[in-house]
Amino acid sequence: MKRLSQFGRRLLGVGAMLLAGAAHAADYPTQPISLVVPFAAGGMTDVLARQLAKTMQKALGQPVVVENRLGAGGIIGAERVARSKPDGYTLMVTTTAHVVNPSITKQLPYDTERDFAPVALLASTPNVLVVNPAVPAHNLPELVAYAKRTGGLSYGSSGTGGTTHLSGALLAGRTGAPLLHVPYKGTAAAVNDLLGGQIQASFVDALTATKYIQAGKLTPIAVTTRTRNAMLPNVPTVAEQGVPGYETEIWIGFYAPAGTPPAIVNRLNELAVSSMNEPAFRNTLLQQGTTPGQMGVPEFRSFVSAEIRKWGSIVKDAHIEAQ
Known part of the structure; x- marks a missing residue:
């Protein structure tokens, strides 16, 4: 009976945490949101992030500020997000470099798979x-x-x-x-x-x-x-x-810190897909050789995992040693 009682208390504790998370998600957001871009303003990543920020701000009723946090091939900005509270208020838009860095950097200050919650594919382009x-x-x-x-x-x-x-x-x-x-x-x-x-x-x-x-x-x-x-x-x-088998592609992804409530992640995914496929913006992307993303959360999560391994193979083929 004592074991059952301990199990029951643990079960109640988990239930309380889930309810608290659901309540938090229902109230989200109640304060400004930071959208970290680990690269300079003016590039593709920044353009997509600002479009996304505009959509989020309109839909969520809170300021969404794009924060360009440069350095170390995207690592500095990513570290800021990895160390943030998983509450949906510090998010990241970054390039394929995020899934390449584990193969070319010996000691990352975070784990690319464990410390982030993939939210959405924003766009891909050659x-x-x-x-x-x-x-x-x-x-x-x-x-x-x-x-x-x-x-x-x-x-x-x-x-x-x-x-x-x-x-x-x-x-x-x-x-x-x-x-x-x-x-x-x-x-x-x-x-x-x-x-x-x-x-x-x-x-x-x-x-x-x-x-x-x-x-x-x-x-x-x-x-x-x-x-x-x-x-x-x-x-x-x-x-x-004359270079058979050669293929690389750039894509821009949207991430939250690991542990962000699923309801918030799903809401952000809906907004991201809607933002990239807003008719005028979608047309602009297509005219510039870029395909807007449409993946749901589970599909994007699997895609990120596969890309980490794919780029690991490319790095190995290119004989690039981790620094």
């Missing part, structure tokens, strides 16, 4: 290999030949460990082209130096790259996905230009 028009190349074989002939080609990325960095590392490993990686704190900074000629090439998300390609300010060489992009139909893939 990376586009683009060059400054001064570079005498219009396709991948010409670019590889130019890099080998001149002894090296500098390419910028949005930060060490992100897909824009790894896309170049994987290409260098598969082709033998001497590519010099130049990391920046965000896409906007890399593109700015590419336009100015300080670097020669970059892997840039299609959302950002399309407008510069259409304006003739950057020359597209290849898209990194398995198939061509509908908005860049004349730009061949890396794979079809």
